[in-house]
């Protein structure tokens with residue numbers, strides 16, 4: 005049973021019930037209106053997928069930024085847990101952006117795991133730290149990541165892996181459903197609502213509230229995404245407006261206009277503050293003391 009309380013509204017909204025007699029089974033939305041799968045445990049066959057990718061090997065990139073206090077606080081756990089649970093058994097390249105090379109954690113990586121660290125300057129405002137990731141990612145994808153990997157994931161650092169996060173998540177354009185909004189009507193999504201911003205989405209429109217902590221896909225798709233978000237961010241700066249949730253607002257606009265081919269359910273990015281009964285959690289938000297890490301505002 006996948007967290008009954010949490011999914012109560014999904015049951016109401018569901019369009020197809022494969023087994024209406026079975027009331028013990030919580031029904032989950034497993035397809036978007038444009039027929040993209042919504043990935044939950046039980047909706048894929050890991051054995052079959054592993055066999056497929058054994059015969060068709062892939063390299064997967066994982067980008068992460070850890071600047072300032074986020075480097076001291078989160079990077080080691082993120083990388084150590086990724087080494088254990090992110091795409092186990094497959095070739096992975098970690099693209100790690102730090103502002104202080106001497107603080108890179110010592111981690112003994114597994115076989116077929118490669119670290120490509122890069123020093124980047126830290127923006128003065130935290131909103132810019134977050135937003136300028138789009139610019140750095142666009143440059144790096146264009147310059148070399150696109151030639152080195154078949155798929156790439158871009159993630160926040162303030163999270164850690166808890167269970168295998170595997171090849172079932174690979175797709176052309178992959179988006180993460182933000183855990184807190186999974187059961188909310190789109191009128192409650194915290195999209196940018198001012199028409200002056202490039203991130204604007206009209207009230208009543210929109211499919212999911214997507215979480216900028218995780219997005220991915222093929223390098224060319226992700227390159228389109230980060231370029232477009234960066235262009236929106238810069239256009240907004242020119243017009244003296246900043247979207248309510250920064251890069252995340254622009255990401256939501258992009259996915260509104262370019263529908264993802266695969267949606268990750270909140271099992272793939274869970275906040276235990278919602279509740280602790282959630283099963284099959286593969287990646288979880290770190291406990292965060294905002295006052296402590298955001299003193300540089």
Ligand code: 2GW
Pocket residue numbers: 068069070071072073074075130131133134159160161162215216217218249250251252253297298299
């Ligand atoms: C961020 C906020 C306040 C103070 C510092 C920072 C900060 C962020 C930093 O000092 N160093 C740093 O490396 N970062 C990177 O930016 C790091 O990778 C972090 O995970 C990411 C996003 O910041 P974060 O995790 O504090 O933002 P959240 O968890 O509140 O997340 C969502 O909203 C953000 C925009 O406001 C982003 O869209 C993010 O992707 C979302 O998950």
Ligand code: MN
Pocket residue numbers: 160161162217
């Ligand atoms: Mn975060």
